[in-house]
Amino acid sequence: MSPQLEHILDEVRKYHQEGQDARAFVPGVTEIWPSGAVLDEEDRVALVEAALGMSIAAGKLSRRFERDFARRLQRRKAHMTNSGSSANLLAVSALTSHLLEDRRARPGDEVITVAAGFPTTVNPILQNGLVPVFVDIDLPTYNTTPERVAAAIGPRTRAIIMAHTLGNPFQVAEIAQLAEDHDLLLIEDNCDAVGSTYDGRLTGTFGDMTTVSFYPAHHITTGEGGCVLTSNLALARVIESLRDWGRDCWCEPGESDTCHKRFGYQMGTLPAGYDHKYIFSHVGYNLKSTDIQAALGLSQLAKVDEFCAARRRNWQRLRAALDGLPWLVLPEATPRSDPSWFGFVLTVDPAAPFGRAALVDFLENRKIGTRRLFAGNLTRHPAYLDRPHRIAGDLTNSDLVTEHTFWVGVYPGLTDEMIDYVAASITEFVQEHR
CATH class of the missing domain: 3.40.640.10 (Type I PLP-dependent aspartate aminotransferase-like (Major domain))
Structure with missing residues (x-):
């Protein structure tokens, strides 16, 4: 590496360090995204x-x-x-x-x-x-x-x-x-x-x-x-x-x-x-x-193990905090698997005294980002109604998630404090309806 390039990259590192946002997490004010990139000093240097x-x-x-x-x-x-x-x-x-x-x-x-x-x-x-x-x-x-x-x-x-x-x-x-x-x-x-x-x-x-x-x-x-x-x-x-x-x-x-x-x-x-x-x-x-x-x-790629560990840690923390709540179907790992979780999925029991939309609205108003389980039942979307396809068996559960399912984030950019706030918010909403 030439001295000139080394100097430029040192300046990039300083730029990154000086630009870091050190503001504390404020519940209900700070956005909690369901997903996002975690980019550090080395990523910026690599790009430059x-x-x-x-x-x-x-x-x-x-x-x-x-x-x-x-x-x-x-x-x-x-x-x-x-x-x-x-x-x-x-x-x-x-x-x-x-x-x-x-x-x-x-x-x-x-x-x-x-x-x-x-x-x-x-x-x-x-x-x-x-x-x-x-x-x-x-x-x-x-x-x-x-x-x-x-x-x-x-x-x-x-x-x-x-x-x-x-x-x-x-x-x-x-x-x-x-x-x-x-x-x-x-x-x-x-x-x-x-x-x-x-x-x-x-x-x-x-x-x-x-x-x-x-x-x-x-x-x-x-x-x-x-x-x-x-x-x-x-x-x-x-x-x-x-x-x-x-x-x-x-x-x-x-x-x-x-x-x-x-x-x-x-x-x-x-x-x-x-x-x-x-x-x-x-x-x-x-x-x-x-x-x-x-x-x-x-x-x-050098950080992938660290990222995967954080996803597992955040998911487990949220799962433990929500365990036992009524009217929510909590996710479970497939037997014999160890997921590197992308998100934490929740299904509201159709018999619950509240619906998915009400819970999602409550969380979004608290700056907790949510996402649907992608398209739900794809066969119900306008893009596929007149396209060739075959359905094997019924799609009962696909319809269920279309109506009642969403997920929240566990990505590595979330702190323990954020995860705990998500869990506390979901718990508060459910307990208000008991």
Whole structure:
């Protein structure tokens, strides 16, 4: 590092330290957000150093982050994207690649998912001409079950994609085995669950492909950003092609002849020797991220264990404080799991003398941020009413969470004092209605 750069970064550290807000938490005045990024001095320095290096596209920092993140999630390959939504789009689009041969999903084939989820898990299914098959969930884990998935499998089922709800793992070992038994591909949407484990094994290591989001609400952030991971090198090749315009070439940025036969290919009906950098084998996109995002990701990745520990600690503190309150269904971890929680989910008993809306309004008036369990029952939204889909069984619990469920935050930016205020506020509201 040059003396000039070292001086600039020292000044950045001073700027960060001088700009820290030391105001105390004031109950009912200070906003308690349900989620958010936790950014420190090293994050600011990483961003400035990357910017000064004029790393404005995907390059060496992106490749380094991909290697480090793949190692962290125990996958062979990771491909950064511009969002977690794009990560899901790439993973589902990979199902349709001609390179999968007999396992290739074709228009009209089915992909099993849950109805109570987030649209970006489902949208890529429709965008690829496939048909989502919706299954219900259980309370208080808010995940589906292997039995429901097994009952949903039909002659045109090709894959399963579902998220670990709010960081709580679904029974991923059993569902992965179910996928293997039926020759289906499994995509784990791990966007809310980095650091969670099932049977002592990290979520994101069971599926054929895994997706992650680095949006500021998530476990680590790159601002906007996401990632697709796999240990299947054939799938990794498809994902990279789809992300990078659909090109067949695998040269890194700034490279021109990694395969040593750039002008030695004949593909499609192109003339022999056509430049491999401009041969396209998939109908792809440009969904890459940048080195500036990767620089922040590398800084955040160094703190991921600390962040996950804080999420678990905050969740446990809130769970203990609310234990035994009437009329509230409190969340529970899936058996044999250790979630790195994304949020603390609550369902108001339909028989309670108050409704979800009243409790949410009470909390919001106290500056305690709340969120719905994402879309609730997706099949009830205007975007999906006239779209091809199939419902396996009933969606009773998906409808229940649509009406009665919300969640509050446990992210690392919340202090014990904030968590205790959230618990006290919920308790006060419930006890007023006893």
